[in-house]
Amino acid sequence: MADEPTAAVLAANGAFYEAFELRDLRAMSQVWERSERVVCGHPGWPLLRGWREVARSFEQIFGTGEPLQFVLTDTAVEVVGDAAWVTLNENLLGGGVQGTVAATNVFVHENTGWRMVVHHGSPVGRSPDDDA
Amino acid sequence: MADEPTAAVLAANGAFYEAFELRDLRAMSQVWERSERVVCGHPGWPLLRGWREVARSFEQIFGTGEPLQFVLTDTAVEVVGDAAWVTLNENLLGGGVQGTVAATNVFVHENTGWRMVVHHGSPVGRSPDDDA
Numbered sequence: 001m002a003d004e005p006t007a008a009v010l011a012a013n014g015a016f017y018e019a020f021e022l023r024d025l026r027a028m029s030q031v032w033e034r035s036e037r038v039v040c041g042h043p044g045w046p047l048l049r050g051w052r053e054v055a056r057s058f059e060q061i062f063g064t065g066e067p068l069q070f071v072l073t074d075t076a077v078e079v080v081g082d083a084a085w086v087t088l089n090e091n092l093l094g095g096g097v098q099g100t101v102a103a104t105n106v107f108v109h110e111n112t113g114w115r116m117v118v119h120h121g122s123p124v125g126r127s128p129d130d131d132a
Numbered sequence: 133m134a135d136e137p138t139a140a141v142l143a144a145n146g147a148f149y150e151a152f153e154l155r156d157l158r159a160m161s162q163v164w165e166r167s168e169r170v171v172c173g174h175p176g177w178p179l180l181r182g183w184r185e186v187a188r189s190f191e192q193i194f195g196t197g198e199p200l201q202f203v204l205t206d207t208a209v210e211v212v213g214d215a216a217w218v219t220l221n222e223n224l225l226g227g228g229v230q231g232t233v234a235a236t237n238v239f240v241h242e243n244t245g246w247r248m249v250v251h252h253g254s255p256v257g258r259s260p261d262d263d264a
Binding site (some may be wrong): 001037045046049083085087089117120 | 253
């Protein structure tokens, strides 16, 4: 598991949460592939498509409420060629927000390293019978 | 977009929803890579890891309530080598359930075709301010 691509993907994944905690839109823009195909689903939000929309959402989130802290648990990473995905739990602290968000983050390897192309988070903890 | 891998991934994605609608666990088991690395996040559920856990969840879902119908919208597919991901909205009908689920489905190409390795669905429609 601890091979080179895996470590590089985990570093890119860590940079995402660091940028989120620091509310640093510039750092966040270096984490993502700044392209039309990127997709972001914040918990409870509809899917946002394209870097322009995604950047706007982070601008909005960073500008409201208090900063969040993420304690990441149950992290798993898979690499298949130039694609990779990380699945984990984001345990949220701070900003009056508490709870766990399950996340899937997809990355693609490019010349300059691994770039995020999908971030999808969903709140955990409601009854399995609430939805199918 | 309508090249061969893209079409094959969309077919695998369609087979997932067909198996779901038919509540056909056998068909569902042919959609998925039956491995330890598969991950499934039903809306509101914690992430389930490994085919055994994932299969059990579908058994549970198929055995309760009424069958669901999925109207899929805003579908986008990306293929990078032997990996692919589909993002879309599942508009749910039937079974007393109504609403939209945003989904990310990851597939890997194997000898016998494209197999699902991640399904992650999250309910859409709550206020963006409910979560970060």
